[in-house]
Structures are given as structure tokens and as C-alpha cells.
Amino acid sequence: MSEALSDAPEFPMARGRSPFDPPPELDRRLHDEPVSRVKIWDGSEPWLFTRYEDVRAMLADARVSADSELPGYPAQSPGIAARRKRAKAFISMDDPDHASQRRLLTGDFMVKKVERLRPRIQKIVDELIDDMLAGPNPTDLVQAFALPVPSLVICELLGVPYADRAFFHRVSKVLIAKNSTPAESLAALEELLAYLGGLVKQKLTDPGDDVLSRLATEQVATGAMTVEDVAAMGQLLLVAGHETTANMITLGTAALLEHPDQLDLVRDGDPALIANAVEELLRYLTIVHTGRRRVALEDMEVGGQPVRKGEGLIAASDIANRDAGAFPEPDQLDVTRKARHHVAFGYGVHQCLGQPLARVELQVVYSTLYRRIPTLKLDAPVEDLKFKHDMVVYGVHELPVTW
Template sequence: MQPGYPFHSQFLRDHHEEGQFLTAMEGPEHLRLRRMIARPFTPRKVEQLRPTVQQVVDDHIDALLAGPNPADFVADFALPIPSITICHVLGVPYEDHDFFQHAIRTMTGSDVPDEAVNKSQSDLYHYLAKLIGRKLVAPEDDLLSQLATERLATGQLNRHQLVMLVLFLLISGHETTASMIALGTLALLQHPDQITVLKDSDGPEVAAAVDELLRYLTTVQPGRRRVAVEDIEIGGQVIRAGEGLILPEEIGNRDESVFPGAGELDLRRDASQQLAFGFGVHKCTGQPLARLELQVVFAALFRRIPTLALAADLGDLPFMDDGLGYGVKKMPVSW
């Protein structure tokens, strides 16, 4: 890690400096580890998950309709769906979600005491290490079992590397998608004329609409962090070698030269160049899965609950801006 690299939290500082997260790696080692985890996230493999994701979404819509009205859309719908899905892919027991969600939010928060961060980190690390041990003895059809039996057992990974890979996937695989589900629904409720695009369309139209929501609502707010390796001038601003840079994706996603009227939500727009998942060699490995989840959610939600409405004033909603991503902590809805 280059000196001068800017960090969002102490946890990320610790593990980026040690080169333990994919986002902190470059070159052959980054490519080697990325290839190891890529298998379940290829478009073909992800498409095979569509019936599973559809069932999870339908079950949660059923539960929402059968439960209290109003309901908390985040706790009852937006957060469980990606959590269940990534647990299914990884092989992490979903029944432990309260534990790992709390630990991850503590570890990645920007204003959390070091003692709390260290405890959550230790607890989650040992939880995953024990889970890896169980997968070695009794492997199942999931990514963690595959990595344990094919990579750990053969010496291609050590146990620490495997724990950090799974931790990285668990962190990145649920909260950002949950935030997009909640924020996307909120944006659509604020733009009801756009909902018909999702209700009356299928396939490519829904996929394009999801791209526009991803562009309009970039949830990874801390931005890509890099260190300049040489002097460069951008837009009249000279950046010196060794200076830390924070590159927010939302700036690119609101670039008027690429997306005319970028401040407006338009689900019929071609937003295929959106940067919510990054770009190049560090583009999000799991983005095909996130896209699938969002497509299934938004295609089903407003068809099955056409009267869905926000059950609180927009200004009263508690927004989350102290973690890796931007989102809504709680969102009362009615129907």
C-alpha cells in the first residue's frame, strides 16, 4: 500500500495496509485471488440462481403483506433478501445474520471506538475460521466449501487468506444491495410516473431500469481511494505523486457529458456506462448477482404491491452515512 492512501475507517486501514483485501491488491496476486472467487458470480452461474432469488423475494412480499401495516421496509424486506442470497452462495448460515450484520457495521463504521471494532473483528474472524473448519470436514455445494477443499487443502490459500476472502465477500455482498433496494424503492415512490416502466416491462427493460437506479443512487459513498504514482493534471488541478485521492463514483454517474440531465431519474435512459460497480480490474466481482437481485426485486415489488407508499415524511427518515455505503436505516411503508 502506497504511503498517503486515505482510509474510511480504522478497520479498513489495518487490513488494506496488510494487503489482505482484494481492493488493496494489484497485479498477479489480485488476479489470482479474484479468479478463485469468480466461479459463482459469472453471468451464467448467477442466472441459475434466478428461481432461488425469485422465491426469496416472493416469500418476503408474502410476509410483508401478511404482517403489520405499516412495516419497516428495510428490516422486513430490503436487508433480508441480499443477506439470504449471499449466505446461500457463500455457505454461511443465515440464522447467524444478526451477529455478522452487527459485527460488519461496527467494523466498517467511520466513528466507532477502536475497542468495539477490534472485538467485532475478532469475533467475526473466529466465527469464519470455525466455519471453514466445518466445511473441510463436511463440504457442501457452496463457495466456502469449494475454496476450503480446492484451495486451502491444496496449499493455494492459507486459512488466514481464506477467512479474509470470505469476510470481504460477506461485507460487500449484502449491505450495498440492501441499500439499493431501499433507496431505489424510495426514489420510485418519489417518482411514481417511473414505476410503470417496471410494472409493464420485462427482461432488458427491467435490466436497463436497474442500471439507471444504480447510476442515480450510487450507494458506495466513500469513493474509490488511490494514491497518485506520478504527477498528473485533471481539469486544471495538479495532483502530485504520493498524494491520496478519493474518487467518488457518483461524480462520474452525474457527468452531464455522458448522462444529459443527470440529476433526473429516467428509467428509459441508457445508463449502461454507470460506474456504481467500479471499472476495470477492480470492478465488483459480484455485480452480476447484485444486478439479478435488483431486477427480481423491482420487477416483482410494484406489480404485487401497487399501492405501496411511504408511511413517514421524507425528512423524518434516518439515513445511514457513517459506513461504507449510503442508505436508509429505517423506512416505514404502507399499502
């Protein structure tokens, strides 16, 4: 099941002909070598897990750590390693620290609370579509629609001025780029921490009805957290809160436009079908395409493979979501499939905190965009699109569309 270290291939791997499918080598490993060594940027050779059940088992195992500062942790890039060392967010912590910080935000992302945001999200989506229809045709769906939707939502939720979006979009791109140097990543991080720290200080004296105001008044004012602690938490929520959903909007749209039979179902679908479609697109596309990273805290066994303490572990959730053992005919996009058990949001205690918000945003978008613009189509061949192979969140840099 394992292989000689010198034979370990570079990871992440190159995609094949279809930009919507995981790399062919991942598919081969899923079937032939479900647990194997890979080589990453720093020369280390962590274990790669490709089977659905192994990925879930590893991510739920208390004997593995998400602590990015531990020796052997397989960071995605030099830049990401540097910024996580500078400002550690709770996704890079283990319990009890992880649980205590996450608990501060659980109420803000509860399903019932997020559902109350649905009318506001619907209004945002409708207004942006109005602007698109009144604007230039063709247009770039990323800038005209996909990026503004989650940016507006997360700004209102956190209490970040949307007028500052050009700034945080710019620094976010640096923070999630695989080729950003440590110096570039740290400079972008310092800019964002300083900006958010300034907002937190303002909210100490002039709080509003938003997450940063609540954290400022309940945590900073009482001495439980520092301004920078809250700023670090805020940068995670701000970057993840707009980048992931924006990419799912554009990549999901591109995939549906390439599968017109599935697009027809979504366009005419009732809320239950739309909810199904969201889960299936999350499974099929799995935009977290560089794997979820962990390190072993002790000698153990996962998927039949002995793992030593201090060895890096990578859960390849994109190919795990194409495991036929969990999803029959996994390479087919089928919006009627019951796919809620996918691992696109991770699994275990570190699964995505914001998944209820992402689900509502995507449900509103997919139920509205194609219905209101039924003639929407790509204005360039799929093979000419610039996909985000250079980012840790997969998507397209631009999506030219017309109608």
C-alpha cells in the same frame, strides 16, 4: 484547477435538501473545479476527481494503486484503515496478487452462473413478500424484506448459515460505520474472522456445494491458502454481498415512491425496461458515496492535474454519475435511460466482482415488489427518514412502508 492546501474543504461533504442527490459542493466542483484538493479525517489532502472521464481514467490507470497499506493512501476512516491493515482483502491489493485472488472467485460470479440462480432468488423474494403481506402493516422494509433478500442469497452462495444473520448483520454495521473507532472495528473484524475461520475448518472435513467449501478443499487443503486467508476473503464477500444490495433495494424504493411516474413504468415494465431501471437507479443513487480511494505510484497527470507520487486520490463516483457529458439531464431519474456505462460499480480491474449477482437480485426485486404490492407507499415523510450519512454505504436505516 488546484487550490491552496489550507482552503481544502472536509470530505465527505454534506448533502443538500434532496437526500437522493450528491452534495451541492460536489456539483459545484464538477462544473468549476473538476480536480481539487479535499481534507480527510487524518488531516491529509488528497486529490478529488469529479468528472466522469477523469474518474474512469484514474481508476483504469496502472500507475495508481489500491493498496491500502501504502503511504498516502486516503482511507475512509480510522476504523477502516485499522481493519484493512489487519486483514487485507483483494480489493486492497494490486496485480498480480489482486488478479490471482480475484480469479479464484470469477467463476462463482459469472453472468451465466448467476442467471441460474434467478429462479431461487425469485422464490426468496416471493416468500418474503408473502410474509410481509401476512405480517404487520405498516412495517420496516429494511428488516422485513431488503436485508433478508441478499442475506439469504449470499449465505447460500458462500455456505454461511442464515440462522447466524443477527451476528453478521451486527458486526457488518460496525465494519462499515464511518465513526467506528479502530478498537471497535478490529474487535468486530476478529469476531467475523473467527466465525468464518471456524466454518472453513468444518468444510475441510464436511464440504458442501458452496464457495467456502470449494476454497477450503481446493486452496486450504493443498496449502495454497491459510484458513485465515479464506476467512478474510469470505468476510469481504459476506459484508459486501448483503449490505450493498440491501441499501439499493430500500433507497431505490424510496426514490421510486418519490417519483410515481417512474414507479408506474417499473411496475408495468418488461424485463428490458426493468434491466434499464436497475442501471439508472444504480447511477442516480450511487450508494458508494465516499469515493473510491487510490494512491499515485509515480508522478503523473490526470484530468490535466499534475499528481505527485504518494499523493492520495479519490474518485467521486456519485457526482461522476451526474456528469452531463456522460448522462444528459443527469439529475433526472429516467428508468428508460441507457445508463449501463455508469461507474456505480467502479471501473477498471477493481470494478465490483459481484455486480452480475447484484443486477439479478435488483431486477427480481424491482420487477416483483411493486407489482405484487401496487399500493406500497411510505409511512413517513422522506425528510423524516434516517439516511446513512454515517456509513460508507449510503441508504436508510429504516424504511417504514404501508399498503
